[in-house]
Amino acid sequence: MNNSNTNLDANKLHQAMQGALSSSNAKINQMTQVFDVTQNVLACDKFKTATLSLVSGLCDKYNAERVSLGWVKHDYVELKALSHTDHFEKKMQVVRDLEGIMEEAYEQDAAIVYPAPEKNVLSIREHELYSTKYHTKYILTVPIHNGDEIIGIICCERNSQPFDDLNSEQIYLTSSLCAARLEELYNKSCWFGLRMVKKVRKLLSKLLGVEHTWAKLFGILAIALVLFATLYPIPYRVSAPAILKTDKIIYTTAPFDGYIDTVFVKPGDVVYKGAPLLRLNQTELKLEEADLMAQEQDSRREIQKAQAAHQLAEMRIHQARLAQTQAKLKTVRYRLSMAVVAVTADSAVIIEGDLQKRIGAPVNQGTELFQMASIENIYVEINVPEQELRNVKLGTQGLLAIKSRPEYVYRFETQHISPTAEVKEQENTFAVRGEFVYQTPAWFRPGMTGIAKIFAGKRTLWWILSHQAIDYLRLKLWW
Numbered sequence: 001m002n003n004s005n006t007n008l009d010a011n012k013l014h015q016a017m018q019g020a021l022s023s024s025n026a027k028i029n030q031m032t033q034v035f036d037v038t039q040n041v042l043a044c045d046k047f048k049t050a051t052l053s054l055v056s057g058l059c060d061k062y063n064a065e066r067v068s069l070g071w072v073k074h075d076y077v078e079l080k081a082l083s084h085t086d087h088f089e090k091k092m093q094v095v096r097d098l099e100g101i102m103e104e105a106y107e108q109d110a111a112i113v114y115p116a117p118e119k120n121v122l123s124i125r126e127h128e129l130y131s132t133k134y135h136t137k138y139i140l141t142v143p144i145h146n147g148d149e150i151i152g153i154i155c156c157e158r159n160s161q162p163f164d165d166l167n168s169e170q171i172y173l174t175s176s177l178c179a180a181r182l183e184e185l186y187n188k189s190c191w192f193g194l195r196m197v198k199k200v201r202k203l204l205s206k207l208l209g210v211e212h213t214w215a216k217l218f219g220i221l222a223i224a225l226v227l228f229a230t231l232y233p234i235p236y237r238v239s240a241p242a243i244l245k246t247d248k249i250i251y252t253t254a255p256f257d258g259y260i261d262t263v264f265v266k267p268g269d270v271v272y273k274g275a276p277l278l279r280l281n282q283t284e285l286k287l288e289e290a291d292l293m294a295q296e297q298d299s300r301r302e303i304q305k306a307q308a309a310h311q312l313a314e315m316r317i318h319q320a321r322l323a324q325t326q327a328k329l330k331t332v333r334y335r336l337s338m339a340v341v342a343v344t345a346d347s348a349v350i351i352e353g354d355l356q357k358r359i360g361a362p363v364n365q366g367t368e369l370f371q372m373a374s375i376e377n378i379y380v381e382i383n384v385p386e387q388e389l390r391n392v393k394l395g396t397q398g399l400l401a402i403k404s405r406p407e408y409v410y411r412f413e414t415q416h417i418s419p420t421a422e423v424k425e426q427e428n429t430f431a432v433r434g435e436f437v438y439q440t441p442a443w444f445r446p447g448m449t450g451i452a453k454i455f456a457g458k459r460t461l462w463w464i465l466s467h468q469a470i471d472y473l474r475l476k477l478w479w
Contacts, residue, residue, distance in 0.1 A: 033061045034174045041178040047185035051081035054178055059083035070102040070153040077102040077153055101126045102153035105141040111168050114139040138162045142171050146179040233458035238391050242382045242400055242452035248374035250345050254363040255338035263355045271343045277370055278341045285336050292329040299325055348372040349445050373446035380412050382452040383429040387471055391456040398454035411437045
């Protein structure tokens with residue numbers, strides 16, 4: 001009796017040990033599959049290679065027709081890899097449908113098996129539509145977790161046999177082991193700016209919390225901006241267009257009636273005292289000079305004859321004619337000396353008088369030929385709008401930037417405000433004169449334009465941005 005019981009217990013023990021050994025071997029084989037796929041993924045150094053290795057490995061290990069991987073980006077899933085496929089078009093309909101069933105699993109944060117088992121509480125509508133459309137019998141969709149965050153979705157398709165709980169556990173385990181490496185490679189593959197944003201968000205999440213980090217940050221910044229705009233005063237400057245001017249304008253006119261022979265300058269040229277500007281034709285004057293010189297010689301001979309004949313009256317007549325001829329000759333020679341119009345100022349710039357195309361044209365005495373502006377004593381005239389005039393005070397300083405060289409600014413001081421307004425660009429403006437505090441550079445020219453900013457004390461940012469609109473409403477709505 002005791003021997004039979006001992007044999008029975010030994011047989012049961014042997015069977016139990018064989019069952020445990022076979023179960024252990026099965027688990028070892030299963031873990032070996034997991035580690036084989038994981039090892040291949042961890043050995044990759046690029047995100048695309050790693051994702052392709054993962055989906056292709058899962059496809060081979062579990063006899064699937066297709067395995068795809070989607071990556072979570074801004075609460076949407078974007079397909080990144082298809083098993084045994086190096087390239088695919090993201091606009092393909094099958095790609096969009098795969099992203100749809102992945103988002104269904106992502107929104108529920110659960111693995112979805114299709115066909116659904118009994119007592120299923122998960123929504124599988126997208127999986128059902130996909131199965132009907134592409135004739136796929138069995139689908140398994142598993143989220144990829146890295147800590148508490150879902151970073152991706154794996155979708156497996158198979159027609160041979162359904163996916164069981166063991167397949168789901170192994171695929172989930174494989175994806176979890178690869179999750180940290182995949183996220184690391186994905187971050188490395190991103191643009192530098194995006195990586196910096198992610199790092200900043202990670203640091204801020206420790207301070208502001210994981211949920212709605214950016215919303216909290218922007219809310220804090222908005223509150224800080226409102227407080228700054230309404231409470232902290234900053235320097236305010238009245239901005240207005242400006243032009244360089246000079247008080248000394250020189251007009252050059254034609255000295256006598258004549259014709260333009262040669263023009264030596266054009267608008268914009270800098271000229272100095274004594275430099276020739278224009279020459280009038282001298283042919284008629286030289287002929288007249290020669291004729292008068294001949295008359296002068298005749299008169300001298302007639303005077304000598306009258307003296308020799310002691311004809312006093314005739315001598316007086318010829319002396320008067322000689323004086324008249326010499327006066328005319330003096331006038332002609334004066335005109336000849338004035339035929340070349342020269343600069344009378346020490347230094348000036350031609351602002352008007354483009355006569356290059358008028359050579360040979362007649363001009364009358366007194367006709368304006370050139371208009372020159374002295375380069376010395378240049379000041380700035382700022383056209384301040386009427387609504388900003390109250391913020392401009394005499395004696396305050398400002399800065400001027402010239403269009404031709406906007407990288408430099410020049411300090412000036414307001415000296416005079418015009419008592420009358422001028423209409424410029426359909427608005428009333430007042431001319432404010434500003435004298436430069438320091439010596440002006442040599443390249444300054446009257447007529448140059450730029451932007452002037454006049455210091456007007458300190459104001460809050462809210463006042464700076466809103467005072468014009470508030471003044472407009474006050475003007476329109478007062479009663």
